[in-house]
Amino acid sequence: MPALYPCTVTHHRTSPRRYALRHRTYLWCVDPDRPPRLPRPLRPLARFDARDHFGGRSPTIRAGLERYLTAEGVDLAGGPVTMLTQARVFGYVFNPLTLYWCHDPSGALVCVVAEVHNTYGERHCYLLRPSGSQLGPVEKEFHVSPFFPVDGEYRMRLPEPGDRLDLTIRLIRSGKPVFAAKVRGERRPATASVLLPLAVRRPWSTAVVSLAIRVHGIRLYLRGLPVRPRPIHRPQEGVE
Template sequence: MTRARLVRTVIRHSRREPRRHLFAYRSYSWLVDLDEMPSLRWPLRLFADFRTGDHLGDPSATLRANVVDHLARQGIDLRGGQILMLANARVFGYVFNPLTVFWCHDHTGALRCVIAEVHNTYGERHRYLLPPEANPVVAKEFYVSPFNPVAGHYRLRLPVPGTRLRLAISLEGPDGRSTFDATVRGRVLPANRRNVTRAILAHPFETWRIAARIRLQGLRLWRRGLPIVPRTPHLSQEALP
């Protein structure tokens, strides 16, 4: 079917302040080479459709061209190297990607940088450009949860997946204390017909379910009395020179 891979994942969120709140759920994502984007036959295409406009950049270009252009603006030239993307696909016309990760390699195969593209439930998105070091730290610049201000920094572990995926993100406040942790772990499998069908049967409306689950957890936190941090408009990176 495709040379892409599936990742059967377990996603965990742990909030420490101002209220402890934990939840976890099973899901799946796609791990694809931007030079070999999957193109599934109907009816599986209903559960796995990839569109450039679902990510930052020119929707009329390719995903690879947009990533390469973004890196060129930062003075990075991959010289044709591989770009791997971890993301959700559209399911019945809808997609929500809380986090998309791009691992960007140069022509020698060396990892040059990592892009963490974050989407919130307000239709906004933002890219963090990270060095290839094991545990980069980056200032928080984007409103995600209505219960967290745009302050502090993220400490990330985003190693290139092999047979296993092990991602971890920790939000640390201005005082250095961790207030929120998220992990994504799972097995990397070939995206053959058997594995794709199993994933679809286990999670038939997955992107819809992810968005609903995030909103439900937010409602639970609001009912527990967590104050809402006002959201300021976010200037899309597509609008930046």
């Protein structure tokens, strides 16, 4: 069943200058094979569109995911997928991070795909494979913050959403943590009675997220953080 997660997103930067931010929003947890279809009056508040994921060239979100996984040598054999994302609100969406927990037909976790978007309109996917009870680290390969170069590695703690949402992503450079993002929230049923109050309290939530990222970037720039040159982004096979 689809669910909503009212949540708090926090960022903590420790290098080259300390800075923290806190933002409230809400996320959708859905089955990409069967994204929720809301009553007509509520559809402007949540739309799940294949063009917003994996290059936007596949007919469905699941098809785009499968295309990416095939390029990475992963076959789910039709197993279920759980997707955590922002939906389009009034025709606009910005998804800093969409997560896909990918299972085999028995329900065992095969991998997690972290699909990242930056404010330059680019996207990149990281494939994380289970290593015991943890997900293996991945090298940073994508320009996100203009104040960090493309180096280091991500260490992600991404338990599949249940009653609570509890995600942590850390960037490690030269063996030291320099940035951490956390998402904390509680599960709510994806009903009109839950969605409407959230939409009123967080109006046009996707646009607000995009604007907040830019505002905090300006603040960091005014505090003297140097802007790193943005490298040429080479789209991944099967993504764009």
